[in-house]
Amino acid sequence: MIGRRGFLALAGLSAAAATVGLSACAGGTGSTAGDGQKGNGTLQFWSNHPGSSKALEEQLIAEWTKQHPDVPVQLVDGGSSYEDLATKFNAALAGGDLPDVIVASDVTWFNFALNQATAPLDDLWKEAGVDANSYVDTLREDYAFGGKHYGMPYSRSTTLMYWNSDVLAQAGLEKRGPQTWQEFADWAPKLVQAMGGKPALVIPDGSNYLDWYFQGMIWTFGGKYSNEWTPTFNDPKSIEAGKFLQDQYKAGHIGIEKDANNTFGIGGAAGLLQSTGSLTGLTKAAKFPFITTYLPGPKPGATTGGAGLAVPNGISHERKINAVKFIDFLTNMQNTITFSQGTGYVPVRKGAENEAAMKTYLEQNPNAFTAIKQMADGNTAPQDYARVFVPGGGKRIGGGLDKITLGGEDVATVFASMQQETQQSYDRDIKPLL
Amino acid sequence: MAQQTDVPPQTDPAPAPEKAEIPRRKHRDPNEAGLGVKILGYVALLIVVAMVMVPLYFILITSLKTHPDIYSDPITWWPNPFAPGNYSYAVSQVNFVGFLRNSVIITGGLTVFKVALGVISAYAFAYLRFPGRGLLFLLVIAALMVPDQITIISNYALVAGWGWRNTFQGIMLPLAGTAFGTFLMRNHFLSLPREILEAARLDGTGFGRTLFRVVLPMSWPTIVAFTLITIVTEWNQYLWPFLIADTDRVAPLPVGLTQLQQNEGLTNWGPVMAATVLTAIPILIVFLLLQKQMIKGLTAGAVKG
Numbered sequence: 001m002i003g004r005r006g007f008l009a010l011a012g013l014s015a016a017a018a019t020v021g022l023s024a025c026a027g028g029t030g031s032t033a034g035d036g037q038k039g040n041g042t043l044q045f046w047s048n049h050p051g052s053s054k055a056l057e058e059q060l061i062a063e064w065t066k067q068h069p070d071v072p073v074q075l076v077d078g079g080s081s082y083e084d085l086a087t088k089f090n091a092a093l094a095g096g097d098l099p100d101v102i103v104a105s106d107v108t109w110f111n112f113a114l115n116q117a118t119a120p121l122d123d124l125w126k127e128a129g130v131d132a133n134s135y136v137d138t139l140r141e142d143y144a145f146g147g148k149h150y151g152m153p154y155s156r157s158t159t160l161m162y163w164n165s166d167v168l169a170q171a172g173l174e175k176r177g178p179q180t181w182q183e184f185a186d187w188a189p190k191l192v193q194a195m196g197g198k199p200a201l202v203i204p205d206g207s208n209y210l211d212w213y214f215q216g217m218i219w220t221f222g223g224k225y226s227n228e229w230t231p232t233f234n235d236p237k238s239i240e241a242g243k244f245l246q247d248q249y250k251a252g253h254i255g256i257e258k259d260a261n262n263t264f265g266i267g268g269a270a271g272l273l274q275s276t277g278s279l280t281g282l283t284k285a286a287k288f289p290f291i292t293t294y295l296p297g298p299k300p301g302a303t304t305g306g307a308g309l310a311v312p313n314g315i316s317h318e319r320k321i322n323a324v325k326f327i328d329f330l331t332n333m334q335n336t337i338t339f340s341q342g343t344g345y346v347p348v349r350k351g352a353e354n355e356a357a358m359k360t361y362l363e364q365n366p367n368a369f370t371a372i373k374q375m376a377d378g379n380t381a382p383q384d385y386a387r388v389f390v391p392g393g394g395k396r397i398g399g400g401l402d403k404i405t406l407g408g409e410d411v412a413t414v415f416a417s418m419q420q421e422t423q424q425s426y427d428r429d430i431k432p433l434l
Numbered sequence: 435m436a437q438q439t440d441v442p443p444q445t446d447p448a449p450a451p452e453k454a455e456i457p458r459r460k461h462r463d464p465n466e467a468g469l470g471v472k473i474l475g476y477v478a479l480l481i482v483v484a485m486v487m488v489p490l491y492f493i494l495i496t497s498l499k500t501h502p503d504i505y506s507d508p509i510t511w512w513p514n515p516f517a518p519g520n521y522s523y524a525v526s527q528v529n530f531v532g533f534l535r536n537s538v539i540i541t542g543g544l545t546v547f548k549v550a551l552g553v554i555s556a557y558a559f560a561y562l563r564f565p566g567r568g569l570l571f572l573l574v575i576a577a578l579m580v581p582d583q584i585t586i587i588s589n590y591a592l593v594a595g596w597g598w599r600n601t602f603q604g605i606m607l608p609l610a611g612t613a614f615g616t617f618l619m620r621n622h623f624l625s626l627p628r629e630i631l632e633a634a635r636l637d638g639t640g641f642g643r644t645l646f647r648v649v650l651p652m653s654w655p656t657i658v659a660f661t662l663i664t665i666v667t668e669w670n671q672y673l674w675p676f677l678i679a680d681t682d683r684v685a686p687l688p689v690g691l692t693q694l695q696q697n698e699g700l701t702n703w704g705p706v707m708a709a710t711v712l713t714a715i716p717i718l719i720v721f722l723l724l725q726k727q728m729i730k731g732l733t734a735g736a737v738k739g
Contacts, residue, residue, distance in 0.1 A: 044680075054693065076680040080692035084676070091677045095590030097599055262505040285501055285702075 004409035018073055036316035037098055042070055043322055044099040046078040048085045050155035050307055051277050060335050064326065071322050082108055082307055089312075093117050098312040098322040103308040104151055109143060110389045113150035114433055118310040119320055120148035128324045134349050135331075138375065141342045142382050143308055151308035152327045153348040155339070157275075158371050158380050159302045161201075162264060162272040162282065165289045170194040171270075177293025181220055181244060184296055188253035191270040202269035205406065206398030208258060209305075211387055216295045216302040217241055219381070225397060226386035226423055229430070231422040232259030233386075233415040242404055243409040249405040256405045275305065276371040279344040283367070292370040300381035302374060306345060337361075346371050386422045391429050396421055468691035475551040497521070497707035504703055517583075517704060524694060524712065529682045536602075538716075540675070541668040542685050544606055548664050549657065552615025557645050559616065560623035569619070577613040583673070590677060600680040609674060615660055622656040623649060658728045662721065669717055687713045 048055060054075075061073045078085035089102050089112070104112060112118040132140060135153055143151035162176045166176055171187070171194040178184040184201070191200035204214050218224060224240030225231065232238055241260050248254040257263050263283045264272035274282075279292065295302040307331070311323040329335065333349050337358045340347045352358050353372050354414035362369040374380055387393045400418045403409045496504055497520055498513040524530065589608040597634055598604030626649065634648045650657070672688045679685035691709045695701050 049693065074680070077682075077685065077689070077693065079676060080695045088677055090593070091590045093588065095592075095594045097594035097597075246628070259505075266502055266505045266719045268505075287502065 027426050036314055036319070037096070038316050039098075039100070039319055041072070043073045043101070043319070043370060044076055045073055045326070046076045046085060046089065046099045046102045048078045048081060050082075050103065051280070051345060053155070053339065053343050060330055060338070063335075064329050064425055066393045067329075069326075071326070073326065078103065086112075089117075093312075095315075100315060100319055101309050101311060101327060103154065103237065103307050104310040106142065106305050106383060107310060107388050107394050109151045109310055110145065111231055111391060112310060113143075113145050114389075114430065116152050116313050118314040120150060121152065121311065121324060122148050124311070124320055124324045126151075128321050130324055130328045133334075136346075136348055136350055136375065138304060138380060138382060139308075139346075139348050142304060143310075150333060151310045152324075153306075153310045153351035154327075154331060155307045155343065155345045156304060156321055156348055157276040157306035157345055158304050158374055159216055159295055160274060160276050160279070160371055160374070161293045162274060162278075163289055163291050163293060164264075164267070164270050167191060167194050167270040168291075169278065175291060177271075177291075178296050180298065181217060181296045185244075185248065185253065188248065188251070192252060195270050197252070199269045200253045200327075201271040201273060202255040202257050202260045202263045203273045204260040205256045205258050206395075206400075206402035208260070209275075209394065209398065210256065210401045211394050212303060212305055212383075214241075214245060214397075215383060216300070217245065217386060220296060220298055220301045225384035225393075226390075226422065229385055229389075229426055231367055231386050231419045231426075233419040233422070239412055239415055242401075245401070246404045246408075246411055250408075254405075256402070276346060276368075277306070277344050279367060279371075280342075281344075283365075290367075292367040294370065294374045294377070294379050297379065299377075299379050302380045303383050304375070304380050305383070341368075344368065346375065389430070390422055390425050392425065435543055437457075437561055445587060456483055493707050496703055497711050499704055501702050501704060511712070520704040520708040521712070524709040527705065528690055528709075530687075530690075530692045530709070530712070532682045533685060533687045534716075536684055536690075537669060537680075537686040537713075539602060540605055540671075540684075541665055543602070543658050544609055544668045545607070545661060545664045547610045548591075548612040548668075550616055551610065552612045552619050553645075553657065554620030554652070555616045556623055557649065559620040561641075574613045574616050577611070578617060586674065586677065588675075593678060599678055601678075602684055604678050605675050605684060605686075609668065609671065612664075615664070619653070619656065621637055622653055626652055655728050658724050662724050668716060 005355070022080065045057075045061070047054075049057060054077075057075055061075055064071075064073060067381070076099065078088050082103065082329050083101055086105075086108040089099070092098050102118075104118065108116070122132075124130075132152075139153035139156050142153070144151045160234060162260075164175060165175060168191075171190040173187060173190065178187055188200040192198065193227065204210055215225065218238055218241040221241035221244065223232065223241045225238075245254065249256060255263065255269055260269075260272060261274060261278050261282065262285075263269055264274075265282055267288065272282075273295070282290070291425050293338075309327045311320055312329075315323070331339075331348050333347075333352060333355060334357075336347045336349050337352055337355060339345065340352070340358070341361050347358065353369070353376075362372075385393075387397055390396075394416060398412050403414045404411050452466075458686065495511065495513050498518060499510075499520075500515065501514075503510060544735055555574075559567065559574075561714045585608070593599060593604045593608065596604075598607075630648060630652075634644050639676060640646060669686075670688060671686065675686050676682075676689045679689055682690065685710075691706070691713065694706045694709055
C-alpha cells in the first residue's frame, strides 16, 4: 500500500515539476529580446488578405522569390479582419516566435508602436535603401509618431460616395455628388421622393465604422474628434455636426444600416457612403449604373483609412532589414498598381496614376479614379487621434454615433460622455507612455 | 447527461435492444393532461421548434440564393432562382477539402484522446484510493471553472517554444485536457452498483480487466454523450487553432472558412452559408449515428429498473 502511495505522490510531484520547468523554458524563449529573434530563415508575412487579396499576395510573393531565392517568404493566414490579426500578433508578442511583417490597420498600428511592439522604420529605410519619399505623402505620414514612422502603406482606402445615376436623373439633379452637406440636405427630399420614401444616403452603423465615415462630415462643420490629444467633442461645431447627422437621420434622409453596401446594391437607397474597398464588389453586384464622387466639402471632407505593413521590434536586425526590403517590393510601383486594380484600394506610390498600366485601367474605370483624385485634390486628411490612437476610440465613437441616430439620444449629452471617456482613456493608457 | 446518474442501477451489462419499445406504455397514464394543458404544450413545442428551426432553415435557403436574392426586400422564403453554384464556389474558392481533412484529424485525434483520458482518470478517481484524492479532484473541478482564454498565453509560449506552431500536435496538445470528462465519468462510475464490482473482484478480475469487462459495458450512454459533446466542441474550436495554425496545412474548417468573408467591401453570404451547411453535415451524421446508441442505452437502463 505504501509503495503505491509513494509512487503516486512522486508521480504527481514530478509532473508538477515538469510543468513548471517547461513553462519557465517557454518564458525564456519569449523574452530574449536583447539581440532579437533569429527566426528559421523564412520571412513570415502575416496578412488577413484585405479585399480578398490572398491570390494576389501569393502571386506577388512568387515574384519576390524569383528575385530573392535566398529569402523565402511564407504567407500566413491572420484571420478575416484587422482585429483578428491584431489578436494573433498579440499572442505572438506574449508567447514569442514573432513574424517578420504584419498587416496593421489605421486603428491597430499605433498601439503596437506605442508599446514598442513594432519597430521604427526610418533608420531601416536608410540602410535598406528604401525611398520613403516615393510613397504618397499623406499615406506615409499616417504612420508617423514622435518623429518616426512605424508602418508603410499597403491596402489603403479613403471614404467615397456612391450615387445611383438613374435616381439622380429621376430627381432632376446633376450627375455629380453634393459639394457641401448643406447641398445634400437640399437634395435629399428630391432623392427620397424619387426613391419612393427610401433614404437618400445610407451609411454603415457604429459597429461597421460609422465613426470613420462621420469623421469627414464633422470636419466640414469645423469640428473634430480631437485636436492632437485633446478631445474636442464638446466643441460647439462638433456638436453642430452631430445634430446635423441626427436631424438628417430623423428626417429619413440618411439611413444607418449594418450592411449598407447591400442596401445600396439592391436599390434600397439613392446614395452610399463607403470605403473605396467596396468598389470592386459593388461594380459586380449592383444592377444599375452608379457614379463615385468626393465627399462633400469644404476640404478636407474625407479621411484616409485601411492598413499598412509593420515590422515587429523583437526580431533580429537582419530580419528587420529583409522585412523592410520585402515591404518595399510588395508596394513598389508595379505591384501597388497590380494590387490596386485587383482590390479597389488606392495605389500607394506617387505618380502611379500616370503609369501606362494604371492609366488605361482608370480610363476604363472612371469610378476607380475618384479616390485617387480625391487624395491628390487634398480632400482627404489624416484621422483624429481620438479615433485611431486612443485605445477603443473607434468603437467608442461608433457607439456614441449609434446612440444619437438609432437611439435618438441627446447629442450634447452623448458627446460630453465621449469627451470624458476619451480623456480618461488618454490619461490612463497613453499619457504615462509618451 | 447528469440525470443519467439518477437512473436506477442496471444488472444486465448487455442490454437487449428489442425491449426498448416497452416504456411507451407508460404514456397511457390515467392522469392524462387536460386539453388546455395539451394545447399549451404544443404551442410551447412549436415556439421552441420555430426558434431552433427558422435560423437553420434560413441558413439552408440562403446557401441556395443568388446575391441579390439574399438582400431582396421583403425577405423571400424560397430561393428564386436556385443557386447551387454557391456550393461549388465555396468549395473551390478556399481549400475546403484540406480544411475538412484537418478538421477530421484534429477532432478525431482529440476525441479519442479526451475520451480515453476522461475514462481512465475518472476510473482512477472513482476506484483507486490514494492520499489527496479529494483534493486532487477538487483541483480538477476548479479547472472546469477556468475559461480556456485565460490559459492561452502560457500555452502559446509553451507551444511556440517547442517550435510546434503550425503543427497538429501544437493545436491538439493544449486542447487535450479534459476536466469535464473526468468529472462526468467519475460521477457516473460512482453511481454503478458496488456489488457487481465486488463480484468481479471475487471472481478474480484484475483492476484493468474490470474497467473493460464490467465498468465500461455499463457506461455506454454516458460515454457516448461525452463523446458527442467532445466532437461538437472540438469541431467548432476557433480561437486556439486560429492562433496556432498559419496555413492551409493544419487549419481546421472554422478558421479556414473565414477567408470567404471580406474584410472591406462586399461579403457574398451565399457561399458562406453553403460552407456553413457543408461544415455542419459531418456533425449531423455523427450525431444521428451516436444518438441511436445513446437512446438505446438510456431506455435499456430504464427497463431494468
